Amino acid sequence: MKNVKVLGSGCNKCRVTIDTIRATAERLGVEIELEKVEDFARIAGYGVMATPSVVVDEVVVHTGSVPTAKSIEGWIA
Amino acid sequence: MRMETGMSELISTLVATPRRHPLWAVALGAAAWALVYSQLEPLSFAVVGLMGLAPETRLAGAVQFFVYDTPKVLMLLTGVVFVMGVVHTFVSPERTRQLLSGRSSGVGNVLAASLGIVTPFCSCSAVPLFIGFLQAGVPLGVTFSFLIAAPMVNEIALGMLFALFGWRVALLYLGMGVLVAIVAGMVLGRLGLEGWVESWVIELRSRQHATVATGAAPTWSERVESGWNHVREIVGKVWIYIILGVALGAGIHGYVPEDFMASIMGSGAWWSVPAAVLLGIPMYTNAAGVIPIVEALLAKGAALGTALAFMMSVIALSAPEMIILRKVLKPQLIAAFVAIVATGILLVGLVFNHVL
Numbered sequence: 001m002k003n004v005k006v007l008g009s010g011c012n013k014c015r016v017t018i019d020t021i022r023a024t025a026e027r028l029g030v031e032i033e034l035e036k037v038e039d040f041a042r043i044a045g046y047g048v049m050a051t052p053s054v055v056v057d058e059v060v061v062h063t064g065s066v067p068t069a070k071s072i073e074g075w076i077a
Numbered sequence: 078m079r080m081e082t083g084m085s086e087l088i089s090t091l092v093a094t095p096r097r098h099p100l101w102a103v104a105l106g107a108a109a110w111a112l113v114y115s116q117l118e119p120l121s122f123a124v125v126g127l128m129g130l131a132p133e134t135r136l137a138g139a140v141q142f143f144v145y146d147t148p149k150v151l152m153l154l155t156g157v158v159f160v161m162g163v164v165h166t167f168v169s170p171e172r173t174r175q176l177l178s179g180r181s182s183g184v185g186n187v188l189a190a191s192l193g194i195v196t197p198f199c200s201c202s203a204v205p206l207f208i209g210f211l212q213a214g215v216p217l218g219v220t221f222s223f224l225i226a227a228p229m230v231n232e233i234a235l236g237m238l239f240a241l242f243g244w245r246v247a248l249l250y251l252g253m254g255v256l257v258a259i260v261a262g263m264v265l266g267r268l269g270l271e272g273w274v275e276s277w278v279i280e281l282r283s284r285q286h287a288t289v290a291t292g293a294a295p296t297w298s299e300r301v302e303s304g305w306n307h308v309r310e311i312v313g314k315v316w317i318y319i320i321l322g323v324a325l326g327a328g329i330h331g332y333v334p335e336d337f338m339a340s341i342m343g344s345g346a347w348w349s350v351p352a353a354v355l356l357g358i359p360m361y362t363n364a365a366g367v368i369p370i371v372e373a374l375l376a377k378g379a380a381l382g383t384a385l386a387f388m389m390s391v392i393a394l395s396a397p398e399m400i401i402l403r404k405v406l407k408p409q410l411i412a413a414f415v416a417i418v419a420t421g422i423l424l425v426g427l428v429f430n431h432v433l
Contacts (some may be wrong), residue, residue, distance in 0.1 A: 010201070041281065044208040045281075049170040049171065049205050049206045049209035050202045051202050
């Protein structure tokens with residue numbers, strides 16, 4: 001099972017990102033471990049400078065915007 | 078059946094063509110844009126005629142102003158936001174950080190304030206960006222120059238000023254904003270306030286920053302798509318303020334006496350600029366929301382320096398942003414930041430009203 005983290009603190013785009021990832025996983029029937037990281041020290045630890053960012057299995061795959069459903073499929077499928 | 082496949086083929090070709098030839102699609106779009114734009118004025122008079130309003134009346138003047146200005150402002154803003162959306166694909170925060178790393182005061186501040194205009198920035202990312210800059214060895218004062226310019230001199234503010242008041246006012250705002258960001262950043266850097274950054278940030282600084290795999294450079298088709306997404310996101314959010322602003326302008330245009338505000342906010346009243354800046358600090362709205370107010374102030378005889386200082390203060394300094402920055406800055410540094418930026422805006426407004 002893949003571990004997916006959404007980095008970002010409370011902004012609207014971060015919520016949309018979480019919802020889109022959850023919906024995509026459900027649609028594909030893939031089980032993922034979805035986690036929201038709001039602590040700035042942890043976010044900085046990943047080296048990203050724009051939120052929302054997405055981390056899949058500890059690798060930063062996306063940064064600075066809401067990812068498209070298509071790219072999410074590519075990460076979790 | 079065959080009809081249906083034909084149709085779906087046609088549709089998929091229509092959708093795929095702009096993706097395959099993004100620059101042609103943009104050129105075509107720009108031509109259509111220019112054609113519609115050139116017809117807006119005659120169209121607005123036609124609408125007034127169709128409504129059966131007698132020309133030369135106040136109502137006809139207000140209606141014509143509204144019918145002409147709303148699409149004009151929306152189209153100009155769409156153009157500016159689209160271009161900026163494409164520009165953003167060339168300048169990532171990572172690239173900006175790389176350019177600023179290790180720069181000295183002065184050159185670094187100028188570069189940071191300029192890059193602040195074109196780098197994609199959202200105030201909700203201010204904290205990770207601040208940490209990322211410090212980690213890569215960008216000096217504190219240079220980082221501040223970026224953090225002041227990025228939210229203040231943005232495409233919404235510039236696009237709307239350009240659309241409503243012309244390119245001179247937009248350029249003026251840009252120049253004033255960049256100047257405040259450069260000077261305030263240099264002063265903050267000179268004061269040596271690193272001790273007022275929260276200690277956990279300083280501890281992070283000593284660690285090597287992780288590198289983010291950014292992947293291949295985007296194709297032109299992706300750049301154009303990013304421009305469109307930017308338009309959808311920004312114009313989709315601010316159109317209501319535009320209609321409000323134009324309606325207000327139309328009302329003022331027709332009805333309120335010209336020098337209504339001149340006595341309280343004209344350049345004659347020395348305290349008008351400090352009052353405008355102080356009033357703007359706690360206020361929070363995006364650039365689009367403040368424009369209708371600026372429009373009302375200007376139309377009623379407020380001095381340009383006062384109105385622009387008010388706008389800068391509202392956008393650059395706000396309670397929510399201070400609360401976010403509090404996570405990485407001690408209260409003393411936040412106070413110094415607000416005081417120095419406010420002073421900068423104040424001076425720019427005063428000089429503008431009295432010297433130029």
